[in-house]
Amino acid sequence: MDKLDRQIVAALQHNARESTTKIAARLGVARTTVHERIARMEARGVIAGYSVVLREPQDDSKVQVVVLLEVQQKETARIIKRLEAYPEIKLCLSINGEFDLLLSAEAPRIEDLDILVDELGAIPGIQRTNTFVVFGRRIDRI
Numbered sequence: 001m002d003k004l005d006r007q008i009v010a011a012l013q014h015n016a017r018e019s020t021t022k023i024a025a026r027l028g029v030a031r032t033t034v035h036e037r038i039a040r041m042e043a044r045g046v047i048a049g050y051s052v053v054l055r056e057p058q059d060d061s062k063v064q065v066v067v068l069l070e071v072q073q074k075e076t077a078r079i080i081k082r083l084e085a086y087p088e089i090k091l092c093l094s095i096n097g098e099f100d101l102l103l104s105a106e107a108p109r110i111e112d113l114d115i116l117v118d119e120l121g122a123i124p125g126i127q128r129t130n131t132f133v134v135f136g137r138r139i140d141r142i
Contacts, residue, residue, distance in 0.1 A: 001046060004029065008037055009047070013141050016050045062106040064134040065113050067120065068099035075125030076100065082123055088116050099130065 001009070004027065011023045020038065024031040041047045071079050076094075083089055083103070091104035103120075107113050110133070121129050 001041070004033075005037055005041060005046075008034055009041070012038070012047070012050075062108055063110045063113060064104065064106040065117070066132045066134060067103040067105060067117060068095075068130040068132075069101040069103065069120065069126055070098065070128040071100045072125045072127060073100070079123060079125050083120075086116060086119075088113065099128075 007027055008023060011018060011026070020034040021031045024034040027034070038047065069079075080092060080101075083092055083101075086105070088105045088107045089103050090106060091102075093102040094100065095102050105113060105116060107116065113131075117129060117131050120126060
């Protein structure tokens with residue numbers, strides 16, 4: 001992907017329903033260029049699809065935390081299987097560095113997440129946790 005492809009993808013991530021004409025005008029290229037580039041990225045699998053993202057009702061706000069886990073390497077698969085049982089955990093990423101897993105979790109109350117983190121720390125094979133409360137989302141392309 002070159003710079004123009006990345007700009008087109010960024011425009012589609014912001015609003016996948018925006019017309020190729022408007023994207024082209026904003027990027028200073030021909031509409032056919034944008035159309036052809038999108039088609040090529042779809043054919044190569046760079047763009048795998050389009051989806052609808054529903055916003056949660058504002059009055060149903062949830063508290064979100066990021067939890068870093070240090071785990072015994074030989075226990076990683078078993079621990080991930082255990083993590084799947086927690087509906088509060090929305091994302092689990094394998095990372096490098098001081099910690100091994102990064103979790104994103106959300107619940108209606110901070111107290112619920114406090115209990116979750118205590119339970120996570122009690123799972124055999126989890127050596128250490130570090131938790132951060134999320135104050136807000138600055139960029140959200142998910």
